[in-house]
Every structure is written in structure tokens, then in C-alpha cells.
Amino acid sequence: MKLLKSEDLTPIYVPEPEDGAVRDLSRARELAMKDLKEAKYQLKALLLRNNIRYEGTANWSKKHLRWLTELILPHPSQHIVLQEYLQTIEERIRRLERLDNELTHHVHQWRYYPVVKAIQAMRGVRLLVAVGVVAELGDLHRFDHPRKLMAYLGLVPSEHFSGGKRHLGAITKSGNGRTRRLLIEGAHSYRYPANVSTNIQIRQEGLPKDIVDIAWKAQLRLCKRYQRMSKKGKHYNLIITAIAREMAAYIWAIAREVVLTPVNPKLRLSRVPA
Numbered sequence: 001m002k003l004l005k006s007e008d009l010t011p012i013y014v015p016e017p018e019d020g021a022v023r024d025l026s027r028a029r030e031l032a033m034k035d036l037k038e039a040k041y042q043l044k045a046l047l048l049r050n051n052i053r054y055e056g057t058a059n060w061s062k063k064h065l066r067w068l069t070e071l072i073l074p075h076p077s078q079h080i081v082l083q084e085y086l087q088t089i090e091e092r093i094r095r096l097e098r099l100d101n102e103l104t105h106h107v108h109q110w111r112y113y114p115v116v117k118a119i120q121a122m123r124g125v126r127l128l129v130a131v132g133v134v135a136e137l138g139d140l141h142r143f144d145h146p147r148k149l150m151a152y153l154g155l156v157p158s159e160h161f162s163g164g165k166r167h168l169g170a171i172t173k174s175g176n177g178r179t180r181r182l183l184i185e186g187a188h189s190y191r192y193p194a195n196v197s198t199n200i201q202i203r204q205e206g207l208p209k210d211i212v213d214i215a216w217k218a219q220l221r222l223c224k225r226y227q228r229m230s231k232k233g234k235h236y237n238l239i240i241t242a243i244a245r246e247m248a249a250y251i252w253a254i255a256r257e258v259v260l261t262p263v264n265p266k267l268r269l270s271r272v273p274a
Contacts, residue, residue, distance in 0.1 A: 015138050022110050023135035027178070029099040030132065036092040043068075043085040050074065107131050114258050115140070119251050120203040121215035123222075124186030133251065136179045141256065146249035153180045155245040171241060180244070187222075187243035191230075194223040211257050218250035 015023065040060065047053070050073060056064055068086060073079045104127070107113055116130045125133070134140075143149040150156050154174040160167040173180070196204075196216070204212050222243050229239045 013138055013142055018111065019135065019138055022106060022112075022131070025099070025103050025106060026128075026132050026135045029096070029103050029128070030178075032092065032096045032099050036089065036096055039085065039088045039092055043082070043089065046078070046081060046085065047071075050078070103128075103131065111260060112138075114260060115255050117203075118207060118211050118254050118258050121200070121207055121211050121254065122186075122247070122250060123200060123215070123219050124189035124247070125251070126199075126203070129182045129186050132182045133179050136176050140252055143252060146252040149252050150245050150248050152176065153183070153245075153248055155180060155183075155241065155248060183244040183247050184240055187240045187247060190219070190222040190226050190243050192223070194219045208257065211254050214250060214254050214257070218247070222246055 052071065052073075054064060054067060056067070058064060065086075068082075071082060073082055107116060107127075110116070112134050116127070116134050119125050119133065120127060120130045137149075140149070143152065147156075151172075152175040154172045154177070156172060158169040158172050160169060196219075200215075204215070225246070226239055226243060229242065230236075
């Protein structure tokens, strides 16, 4: 009690059981994708060791998988390994499809679905990224300023003071690492010129104009910033990190435009009253 009165204790955000369940499902889907990639890497390594290369263009397409099933390796034991790898890949593809279906189903019934739908108006933020970000962060209204969200995600530069001088270093990488990684993945899309593609138009259908305007403003600014930093010769990773940091600010701004109505199980989108 004394520590609480002296403000030596920092309050933490505790998600509701439903929010934690969606977060677990989102993390399980990400782990399934990681396991599938690992199985594919193992199969590729086996083929490279035997100097076998696919001459087609699209890896893991139906044509590629058919080619894999027709391969005959030099030794029977290697052929058994090949078949086991193929079965593992097939099983993990089915596992990923099951988790995708379950995640889509449960997210549409989630109380934070309006926020998930709203932030998909942004470039580089599709359903899986949006679900992952919201599931990890929860209620974005608890951050009263976007800089606090940036700091929570570890996307702000570290600071060192010596002799009255202030030196900026690498980002702190504190806070939620998964959200930081998702934003960095989405930031790569801003290396192209600003454009509202068909997929983005579909994701923006039914959203308020204020949210769509924020998303377009974000795209204009971030695409220009990428080009400007690139012309200055900045390292690619530094540029992407800077873009991801500002993406967090725009996601915060969009989330502030969404009102969650706890009384109605079907949550709605509306403007936050001034």
C-alpha cells in the first residue's frame, strides 16, 4: 500500500480471458507457419545435398509439389527421408489451414474486431498482422500519446548521456517483441510508391471516411519518407525501423477513432466524440 501511494508501482495491463484466448490462437497460427517453413527448408537442404534443383519458377505450387512426388533419389533410404518430409509438409499445411479458419471465425466474434478491421485500412496491415497487433497490445486507448506506444514497442532509439552530451543509439527493443516484428514486416510495403490497390480498397469497404483518410495520409507520408531516407543513403534496416515506428503512431490514431460498445455484442465503428 505504501509503494502504491508513493507511486513506486507501475500499473500493468491485464487482458480479459477472451483477449488472451485470441492472442494464444494468433500465436499458435504464427508458430504453425514457422514450423511449415522449417519443414520446407529441411526438404530443400536434402535436395541441395544431392544436387537436385527445380527448374520451374514457382516453388511450392501444385506443379512443384507434383515434381517432388516424382523424384527418385540415389539411395532408397534417402527416398524414405524425402517421403517423410513431404508428408510432414502436407500435415503442416493442413494444420495451418485449420488454424487460419479458426482464427478468422473467432476474430469476427471478438470485441476488438472493429479495431482489427479499422487498422487494416493501412498499407502493410492485413488480417493476420492486424489480429496479431491488437491481440498483443489490447486496448490502445491506454496509451494517451503515440510516443508511449512507440516506447512500449521498443521502437525508439536508446539514449546515452556523457559529459552533458546526448547520444542516440540503436532501438531499445523493449516491450512486446512480436508486435514490433509484425510492424517491421508490414513496413517493407512502403518502399513502393503510394497507391490504393484493389486489396486495400476491399479492406476499406464499410469503414468511416476519417479512418480511410488517416490510412491514406499515413501512406503518403511513409512512402515519401522511405524515398527520402533512401536517397540520403540510410541503411535499409534503419529505414524500415523508422517506418515501423511511425506505423505504430498511425495505428494508434486509427484505434482512437473506434468506439467499442460493450453493451452490444456486435461491436460497431464510429468516431470518438470530442
